[in-house]
Amino acid sequence: MATKRKKKTAHKRRPAPARKRRWPGRLWRLFLLFCGISLGLLAPWVLYLNYQVTTEFEGRKWDLPSRVYARALEVYPGALLTLPDLRVELEAAGYREAKSVTQPGQFRMQGGTVEVWRRGFRFQDGLEGEQHVELVLTGQSVKSVRAASNGQELGLFRLEPAEIASIYPLEKEDRTLVRIADVPPLLVTGLQAVEDRNFKHHPGVDARGIARAAWANLRAGKAVQGGSTLTQQLVKNYFLTHERTVLRKVNEAIMAILLEIHYDKAEILEAYLNEVFLGQQGAYAVHGFGRAAEFYFDEPLKDLDPEQVALLVGLVKGASFYNPRRHPERAKARRDQVLADFAETGLLTPEAARAAAERPLGVTPSPRTRGTRYLSFVDLVRRQLSQVYAEDDLRSEGLRVFTTLAPFEQEKAQAAVSRGLADLAQRGLSADLQGALVLADTATGEVRALVGDRDGDRPGFNRAIHARRQVGSVIKPLVYLLALEHPDSYNLLTRIEDAPIPLRQPDGSTWSPDNFDKVSHGRVSLLEALTLSYNQATVRLGLEVGVNSMVSRIAQLGVNADVDPVPSVFLGAVELTPLEVTQVYQSLANGGFSVPLRSVVAVQTPGGDELVRYPMRLLPQPHREAIGVLNYALTQVVERGTAKALPGLLGKSLTVAGKTGTTNDRRDSWFVGYTRNRVAAAWVGLDDNRPAGVTGSNAAMQLWARLFRDLAVEPVDLRVPDGAHYLWVDAANGKLSAEGCPGAVQLPYVDGSEPRDTTACGATAQEKDKESLWKKWFGRDDQ
């Protein structure tokens, strides 16, 4: 029947129906064709998107900037530390001064008492929790360290180190990764309440959400709400560009669905929490809630209060529009709206939400500085790291780099260079003078401060590391060291001739070095020639010890530089950087134990696993007894030699050892000096190597003195090692003498270099001495 009727009908409408019958058929075929082509295209397209989603999301790894830390300040009773220095350290570590200390990251200073609430930190050797302490400082040092809670005395407290730099990924994203388990629950639920209430149930796109948004937009006559789910937002940020096209929207929806098929909600949310853009610091984009918490509140994410969580959640909508530092009112309105949403969805009680809305934004006035401080020093860090790590790893692996920088010493060093040079300009020297300063711990070889430009924070040419300049007389002590290493021939009072000495040059010409004062001084002692820096005597002595021994001694002291074995080496025709000069003197300052200078002590993964450590290594130098004797002579340079203006500049009585250096035509000014605990080299000159009118004492020494005037330093240790000893001698004729005899001085001698003759007074005294040996023994024991 039906067939019949159909046929009949078909038959009835014959002429046209033939077409009619054909059209649906055609349409159908066209439709099928369309579907076929679409499927043929769509299927591979979806497959392609699926591939993209799975591979990229599976192997998702954010590039994390590496963090560079200063050294951790150790505070203990007796530690040399002044209140201003402690303040610099606290501020560098991002502490804020408060009227009362109520949370980690705050401090309070009242008189000599400093209350500090340290944050928890994973130090190089392990995690230490937060700690609330009270420190008492008296002038130059720490008197006591007590727990704030019960007043219990603590032997040792350390401040977490200042973060001095970040080495960022090339795409300039800053991020601190968080795991969803460590995120405050209110953030997890609150984010959904505000951005995507149906997150738990939708398959990646949310039809109801889109409809609701469309309705709201329609009513408002403009786009006021977005219908994107958190998954779509993640896809947009993660895989797609920001252009607004239909194709992109479609891709976004497909990818969101695919993402939901492959991964569970927690994984997606965790990715979102780390990916979302929440602010901008200079050239660096702040991504993720972990970093945002640090950026806005200087607190770890897990410690945030409800109103702080609400502020961050509110920023998702527009981090620059609601920037709480730039538009606090806008930000507060947005935050309070979010708090209302929290209350509406039952995440907070209405009372709690109201109370939270009454609190201030709590945003720090400015983010803790990142990557902008102490550029010269960070240069050195990069150089040391580049021996182990590729630049890419530093930019992406989130490494924790522990360095040796002491913020308060670095600040002083920078000030010493910039103010010192400004002062020299006022005194008539060129305003274009440049300077460099390297300060290291004598015993550990740890570089505490490094300045490579007169403007400490200016990027660019780092003279402390890269400027190879002639060192002039700064090298001379090595000539005397080599002489003292031959005790059968030399002691400090051995006479040498300071007289013109013509030298045949490689090109056949003759060169005869002048003294600085253009005068030859005749027969002088080694001590006098060194302290007064006589060129002619030094060259003569140098020729006696041999130019090749000189070249190898420089290498032995830890400097890897090309040195021509020519006699001008004795007068400093050697090009070294301030850092290398510091290395040479570190060995002298540390009793002949070289320690390779270090700026990095350890590198760890973001989780705290050690990747590499640079332990302190001692490399004993040969002839330490001669180094001990030289050490004394270098204190005499300061006491009566070319650096005798130094004590006045320091304004304190302190045994310091050092050496000035000036190069030809006054192009370079050097001063290298040390105390028991610090060694530093300062250089001043012009970048283009023109004559600059500088001498060791009129320029570099001024910078050095400015730094050391303000440092807690200890006097040079004048004790000599085994193989050397002090004797009373007659300074004028070098004969053995005795305490109390006219002209007698106490000088160190390498064993075997003692004078053979004795003065008359000395001989009598020695006889008496023998008699009173017993008395001497017990007289000493009684003390």
Add this chain to the structure above:
Amino acid sequence: MNFRVAGLAAGLSLLLAACASAPPPGPGPSVVDERVRQPAREESAGVQVFPLENPAVAELMADASSAELEGRHEQAAMLLERALRIQPRNPELLQSMAEVQLQLRDYDQAMGFASRSYDLGPRVGELCSRNWRTIGVAREYLDDERGAAEAEQHARACKITKPEGL
């Protein structure tokens, strides 16, 4: 009988030593105790030099010594380095570092720290003896037998010879 067993054991251990590719075992804690600390203590009975101790350093040294007892020598070295930043010239501390370096089989560093300790220390008594014994053991492991014998002599000379009566 005993000799035979001992001979067998010696033979076996030689055989094992020949097979093993790992370096011979370094000086363990017992070596440091038996060959450095104990003889130093015995020889210098009655003559002790106690450097003034800073509580912070004392705390770190105590931690380092527990780490050492537990065989965590790297950790001990790290703690001692921290203490050395506070008191880089404390001879006791430098010698402790030398003994830890010995157990870490870094013989050059063991000698370096022991020499530094000697230079800065009293150069007599127990610490002096520990200095030279450490140097001696390190030289032995570096196959410097003459040097080791010299160090042994130095160690013996650390005994304070009290002045004879007139």
